Amino acid sequence: MSTARGARARARIEVTAAIKDEARRQLAEEGAAKLSLRAVARELGMVSSALYRYFPSRDDLLTALIIDAYDSLGETAEAAHAKVADAGPVRRWTVVCEAVRDWALAHPHEYALIYGSPVPGYTAPDTTVPAASRVGLLLIGIIRDAHQGAGVALPRLPAELEPEARRLAEDLAPDLPPAVVTALVAAWAQLYGLVGFELFGQFNRLVEDREPFFRHAVAQLGHGVGLVFPQDTGTGGRGSRSGS
Amino acid sequence: MSTARGARARARIEVTAAIKDEARRQLAEEGAAKLSLRAVARELGMVSSALYRYFPSRDDLLTALIIDAYDSLGETAEAAHAKVADAGPVRRWTVVCEAVRDWALAHPHEYALIYGSPVPGYTAPDTTVPAASRVGLLLIGIIRDAHQGAGVALPRLPAELEPEARRLAEDLAPDLPPAVVTALVAAWAQLYGLVGFELFGQFNRLVEDREPFFRHAVAQLGHGVGLVFPQDTGTGGRGSRSGS
DNA sequence: ACACAAACGAGAGCACTGCTCTTGCTTTGG
DNA sequence: CCAAAGCAAGAGCAGTGCTCTCGTTTGTGT
Numbered sequence: 001m002s003t004a005r006g007a008r009a010r011a012r013i014e015v016t017a018a019i020k021d022e023a024r025r026q027l028a029e030e031g032a033a034k035l036s037l038r039a040v041a042r043e044l045g046m047v048s049s050a051l052y053r054y055f056p057s058r059d060d061l062l063t064a065l066i067i068d069a070y071d072s073l074g075e076t077a078e079a080a081h082a083k084v085a086d087a088g089p090v091r092r093w094t095v096v097c098e099a100v101r102d103w104a105l106a107h108p109h110e111y112a113l114i115y116g117s118p119v120p121g122y123t124a125p126d127t128t129v130p131a132a133s134r135v136g137l138l139l140i141g142i143i144r145d146a147h148q149g150a151g152v153a154l155p156r157l158p159a160e161l162e163p164e165a166r167r168l169a170e171d172l173a174p175d176l177p178p179a180v181v182t183a184l185v186a187a188w189a190q191l192y193g194l195v196g197f198e199l200f201g202q203f204n205r206l207v208e209d210r211e212p213f214f215r216h217a218v219a220q221l222g223h224g225v226g227l228v229f230p231q232d233t234g235t236g237g238r239g240s241r242s243g244s
Numbered sequence: 245m246s247t248a249r250g251a252r253a254r255a256r257i258e259v260t261a262a263i264k265d266e267a268r269r270q271l272a273e274e275g276a277a278k279l280s281l282r283a284v285a286r287e288l289g290m291v292s293s294a295l296y297r298y299f300p301s302r303d304d305l306l307t308a309l310i311i312d313a314y315d316s317l318g319e320t321a322e323a324a325h326a327k328v329a330d331a332g333p334v335r336r337w338t339v340v341c342e343a344v345r346d347w348a349l350a351h352p353h354e355y356a357l358i359y360g361s362p363v364p365g366y367t368a369p370d371t372t373v374p375a376a377s378r379v380g381l382l383l384i385g386i387i388r389d390a391h392q393g394a395g396v397a398l399p400r401l402p403a404e405l406e407p408e409a410r411r412l413a414e415d416l417a418p419d420l421p422p423a424v425v426t427a428l429v430a431a432w433a434q435l436y437g438l439v440g441f442e443l444f445g446q447f448n449r450l451v452e453d454r455e456p457f458f459r460h461a462v463a464q465l466g467h468g469v470g471l472v473f474p475q476d477t478g479t480g481g482r483g484s485r486s487g488s
Numbered sequence: 489a490c491a492c493a494a495a496c497g498a499g500a501g502c503a504c505t506g507c508t509c510t511t512g513c514t515t516t517g518g
Numbered sequence: 519c520c521a522a523a524g525c526a527a528g529a530g531c532a533g534t535g536c537t538c539t540c541g542t543t544t545g546t547g548t
Contacts, residue, residue, distance in 0.1 A: 008515060008524070032361075033277055037506065049508080050526050058506065116361025117276075118444055161460050164453040171450070185451065186438065186461040192446075193437015194430065200362055202436075205373075206415070207429065209408040216405050217430040224464055252495075252544060281535065293537080294497050302535065 016054050018044055020068065023061055024110075031109045032062065062113070067131045069110040074134025076103045081138055089146030090227050096138055097191055097218040104195045111199060115192050136188060140173050143184055143225055147176055152226040155183040180226055187221040194218075260298050262288055264312065267305055268354075275353045276306065306357070311375045313354040318378025320347045325382055333390030334471050340382055341435055341462040348439045355443060359436050380432060384417050387428055387469055391420055396470040399427040424470055431465040438462075 022040045037058050041048040055061040080099035084092050104111040114132070146152040157165055157179035165178035172181050194217050197203055198210055207213050219229055266284045281302050285292040299305040324343035328336055348355040358376070390396040401409055401423035409422035416425050438461050441447055442454055451457050463473060 012524090036504085038504080047527050048506085049528075052507075053525060112361030115440075115444075115446075117356030155464075158456070158460055158463075160456045161453070164451065164457055167452060168450070182457070182460070183464070186457070186464065189441035189446070190434035190437045190461075190465075193434045193440065196359075196437065196440065197433035200359075202359075202433070206412070207408065208411060209405070212402070212404045213408055213426070213430070216402055216426070217434075219402075220399075220427070220430065220468055221434075224468075256495090280533085282533080291498050292535085293499075296536075297496060 012054070019051060019054055019061070020064055023065060024068070027065060027109050027113070028107065032113050035062070037061070063127065065110070066114055067128050069107070069114050070128060070131035070134065072107070072110070073100065073103050073114070074131065074138075077135045077138055081142075089142050089149065089152070090222060090229055092142045092145075093139070093222050093227055094215070094218055096135070096142065097221070098214070100135060100191065101195050101198070101214055104199050108199055111195070115196060116200070136172075139184060139188060140176075140181075143180060143227075144173060144176060146227055147180065152180065153228055155179045155224065155226050157182060183225045187224050190221055190224075191218070256298070263295060263298055263305070264308055267309060268312070271309060271353050271357070272351065273353075276357050279306070281305070307371065309354070310358055311372050313351070313358050314372060314375035314378065316351070316354070317344065317347050317358070318375065318382075321379045321382055325386075333386050333393065333396070334466060334473055336386045336389075337383070337466050337471055338459070338462055340379070340386065341465070342458070344379060344435065345439050345442070345458055348443050352443055355439070359440060360444070380416075383428060383432060384420075384425075387424060387471075388417060388420060390471055391424065396424065397472055399423045399468065399470050401426060427469045431468050434465055434468075435462070 019040060022043050023035060026035050026039060026043075035058075037051055037055075038048040040061075041051045044051075055064065077096050077099045081092060081096050084095050087095075104115075143152065154177060161182060162178070165182040168185060169176060169178040169181040172185075194214060198207070198214070203210065222229065263284060266287050267279060270279050270283060270287075279302075281295055281299075282292040284305075285295045288295075299308065321340050321343045325336060325340050328339050331339075348359075387396065398421060405426065406422065409426040412429060413420060413422040413425040416429075438458060442451070442458070447454065466473065
């Protein structure tokens, strides 16, 4: 029978998925620390020990959720990007950054799981690397296109950073100038600083209109990686010193 | 007697401090989630229920630690800043940012406690606000001095952000241009993005020479808030387009 | 000086957690 | 067809936050 080995295998897949779904539900509701194996098992009508046949430990279940979260974020960002794939680098950059923020606001606990402080005594295994890179690859692609299309300005690069910049470019995008790749990595981290601050309440009672604030900050990040924005072609306000 | 109300009160203060010390020790070793009231009590030779006379719940103990962490970070940053108080804004900016990073690397779990994902189902009470603002106030002071000393360039500010910018300036530094205050808040968030990414392992197997990387990123942040760096006075590399 | 109230430490206990081990039952593959 | 592997269930261990009760100590107002 074609599904000879499938009966059990498929059941296993289904149960595994059910566990992850229920775990994701509890994660979204209460956060990672309150995610309880026993509660998941209870909700699924099984006994807690049975759950260990599918995930050898709570941390392994969390790891599975982390990978799924990375994939969900990556997929969302890619979908948003696909809709404006024909637009200029500036618009694509903006859209991807805003997709990241939107996803984070919609899935705060999952965002916290992957970009907040790592879970207690837990270090993510290498398995998560490919899923974690999806947004980064997207941004690199955008900057690459901008570079080929002459829509990019070369950021400055101090001499002390040149070796590291060369290493980064080698690893991430050998066809791009090291200065650009370095700026991109920094912008990537800064993007998550902006999102994290908003998500974790650091902007409470401080920033109210967060969409325009974020948009502007993202535009500035774009500047950092050399993207040339439309308004830059106008009369520049930059460089005008303010006297005492 | 002068210490009539002191005997017990002082004992209380001492025990409270001992509890916090031991808790801080466990926090530094194992992280916030593995901080156990019972373990703290055990280590102090008391029974767990006795500890509830001093902290009504685990979260309250955690809150106390959070405030202490904010204070420790703020104090460290202020001390570092005091050493270069006579230097120019650029140097002071750099020193404060690096002090923040150094403190974070030295106290990773405490940093995670205050700037990572908030602890499970826990929202920081308003008590933490003053302690949390110390580094921010420091940075504002630096930019204020830079502004008065004509060492600052006005960042651009899109029209849609003007109301929010005015509000921010009103709250944080009414004597500074809204565009500067807005850029400063963004830079503040981005700084913590950089530190968090390094601390939480996002730069593992990616960025190796992190000091120069961070220095450069912080310099770029300084640009964002209008600080004019020495090398800016030279021939600019900025604006040179890269063709296809 | 005495009495009363508040603060305190200790212990038992509740409900919960992650995890292990053993016991049977069912499905699968040689 | 039968042994082996996969599986669910239950009991149990060590640990957690937190509550309640019980004497005892300490400070204070009369």
